Amino acid sequence: MLQLADFEKAYNHTPVLQIPRLEIGPGIYWIKGANGSGKSTLLKAIAGIIDFSGNILLNDTSIKRQAVDYRRRISFAEAEPVFPEFLTGREMIALFMTARQAPAGQASPYLESMQMQAYLDQPLGAYSSGMLKKLSLLLAFIGTPSLILLDEPLITLDTASLAILYDWIRERQAAQGTSFLLSSHQALEQNTLHISGTLQVADKTVKWLPA
Numbered sequence: 713m714l715q716l717a718d719f720e721k722a723y724n725h726t727p728v729l730q731i732p733r734l735e736i737g738p739g740i741y742w743i744k745g746a747n748g749s750g751k752s753t754l755l756k757a758i759a760g761i762i763d764f765s766g767n768i769l770l771n772d773t774s775i776k777r778q779a780v781d782y783r784r785r786i787s788f789a790e791a792e793p794v795f796p797e798f799l800t801g802r803e804m805i806a807l808f809m810t811a812r813q814a815p816a817g818q819a820s821p822y823l824e825s826m827q828m829q830a831y832l833d834q835p836l837g838a839y840s841s842g843m844l845k846k847l848s849l850l851l852a853f854i855g856t857p858s859l860i861l862l863d864e865p866l867i868t869l870d871t872a873s874l875a876i877l878y879d880w881i882r883e884r885q886a887a888q889g890t891s892f893l894l895s896s897h898q899a900l901e902q903n904t905l906h907i908s909g910t911l912q913v914a915d916k917t918v919k920w921l922p923a
């Protein structure tokens with residue numbers, strides 16, 4: 713599903729991640745690592761929002777040679793999302809629905825399950841961090857990406873919302889075979905989600921460990 717080859721990312725000429733080769737099949741993966749080890753850097757590189765040397769292929773589509781096609785197949789929710797404060801949640805969702813050519817009505821069940829309708833027409837500047845987090849997670853589920861990257865999806869969510877997020881992930885994987893990379897300092901509920909393996913980020917590289 714995902715292949716990294718000769719991957720190297722440096723900030724100000726200081727290498728942060730060097731991954732000669734990494735290949736993982738479809739599934740749900742937990743990205744683990746200490747603070748500053750490079751989890752967000754890895755996710756941002758795979759999402760195509762920061763540059764790096766080497767290559768990444770998603771189902772044989774190259775991030776460098778087929779950049780538009782690649783990005784169409786991937787979604788990313790940042791750990792601490794920042795949105796334009798003057799837009800409303802409804803406007804953000806409409807923007808994503810158009811950009812990602814999503815099927816009509818796709819957002820409705822997500823909005824209902826997370827009970828987001830009450831504040832959908834408020835400007836995003838008035839959202840709490842939990843409300844912003846739910847919106848950013850929902851936006852990552854818009855369209856039909858084959859890989860969804862969620863950076864620290866569990867932070868700021870209340871217990872009820874966590875259970876709903878796990879439902880979203882399970883349902884999307886079952887219905888569309890979507891794969892997930894989830895970074896988290898908290899243990900993922902492995903009896904709720906079927907985790908295919910762990911990507912351990914340490915010593916400036918990434919190791920795949922079976923579940």
Ligand SMILES: Nc1ncnc2c1ncn2[C@@H]1O[C@H](COP(=O)(O)OP(=O)(O)OP(=O)(O)O)[C@@H](O)[C@H]1O
Nearest residue numbers: 723724728745746747748749750751752753754913
């Ligand atoms: N834009 C940047 N410019 C310079 N250095 C950066 C930048 N972003 C990240 N780094 C450095 O890269 C390293 C990895 O950071 P990254 O944010 O990927 O870690 P992380 O594993 O996600 O950490 P955390 O668990 O604290 O969120 C750190 O040493 C960090 O200081």
